[in-house]
Amino acid sequence: MAWLLPNRIIKVFLQLRLAIWITYFRNGSGSWIFNDIRKWFTLSLIFPPLLLLLDIPPNAFLPAFIPARIDHIKSVFAIELIASVGFLFGFLGSPLSYHSPDRDTVTISQHLLIIMYLAPRFNHAVIGPLRARQLSPKSETISVIYNSFYNIVLGFLIGAFLASPLVKATLSGLSLRFLFGFAIWALGFKGKLMHDEILLNIERRAISRAKDGEEGSEVKELHATIPQGVMFQYVSFPNLFCELVQWLGFAIVSSPFPFDLSSILSLINLANIVSVIQKPSYMFAPHLSPSYVLFMAEAAMKIPRALNGHKRYRERFGPSYPTERKAIIPFVV
Structure with a gap:
């Protein structure tokens, strides 16, 4: 790490790292905490698809005194800040x-x-x-609450995994x-940016037309x-599909595929x-790394979101609306 940071910052980094490890994770207790969180967070991923299947409104469990929607830009910044804290x-x-870990170095990988x-995240x-x-979108409050929990837990798991001796040895x-x-990740990241820009341009043109008072025919407007x-010719939400591709690439880079066919x-x-669920946390899907948990979590969140959005589009x-378009995965769903 010395080739990136000056010695004074490295010293502070190592002191902080040692202090956290001694306070919370020494004598092997960290692995138990890590595996407990990994197991129960993975099992909790059943809830987003379940809410879609039961057709439960996202704000159904929100107390009446809390607003149903809040500023999107501020909420996104807060969520990603929380994720970064968990990761660090x-x-x-x-x-x-x-x-x-006070003398550990951080490898190039x-x-x-x-x-x-x-x-x-940035x-x-x-x-x-x-x-x-120029826009002022809103986010569902319950989604912001869930995403905050989801991101801080996943951030912690990913950070712990990337700092582990296993990752250092295998990479x-x-x-x-x-x-x-890495190539898959880069394609997904680039695709996400590209399709986001298409959506932003639609919003910008709509704002511009509203300011200019332009009135076109209904067909032209549609x-x-x-x-x-x-990829909009194949799916309604290629930006979400590219996010899945991006995190799949990240998972492939960081660890082998965790399951065999059997x-x-x-x-x-x-x-x-039931037997898998009842196993102790350290025996629960032992090869399931946090990077694949991240990919599974993204799929559990993004696929229901895309299906709902696809339904609203239709x-x-x-x-x-083009009948051949799927919701998120080309030719599949």
Whole structure:
């Protein structure tokens, strides 16, 4: 890490890292905390799809005195700040280290993984709002609350995992898996930016027309509002699809695929599912790394969101909306 930071900052970094580790994670207690959080957070991912299946409004559980919608830009910044705090606590504390991490160095591969994790967060929290500063969107309050919890937990898990001796040992060089995963991540990241820009341009044109008092025909207005171009010809939400691709690439880079075919097929049996849930946390899907938990969490959040949005698009535009478009995954769903 010395090639990136001056010695004084490195010294503060190491002192803070040691203080967190001694206070919370020494004598192996960190691994128990890590595995407990990893297990129960993974199991909680059933709830977003369940809410979609039961058609429960997102604000159904919100007390009446709390506003149903809040400023989107401020809420996004707060969520990503929370995620960064969770990540830094997990990375600095290094709960999976059984020995004092005060003399640990951060490898080039770890640096790259940190950038791959934080770059989309920075884009979401800072660059995105700057690009959308003309707009004033709102977010569902309950979604902001859930996303805050979701991001701080995942941030901690990812930070702890990237600081672990396992990642340091297995990512000592640039393997084919590393390069393949990085290419997928880069494609997803670029695709997300590109499709976000298309959506922002639609909003900007709508604001400009409203200011100019332009009145066009209904058909012209519909076709001007329906997103077009690149992957919009296949899915309604290519920006969300690209996010999934991005985090899949991150998962491929950081760890091997956690399941084999037999273990996946075994979950068809309800008794096997119950058995997996009842196992101690350290035995629960032992090869399931936080990076794949992140990918699963993104899928659990983004797919229901895309399905709901796709349904609204069809209701709003009717026959004018392209019938061949899927919601989020081309040719699938």
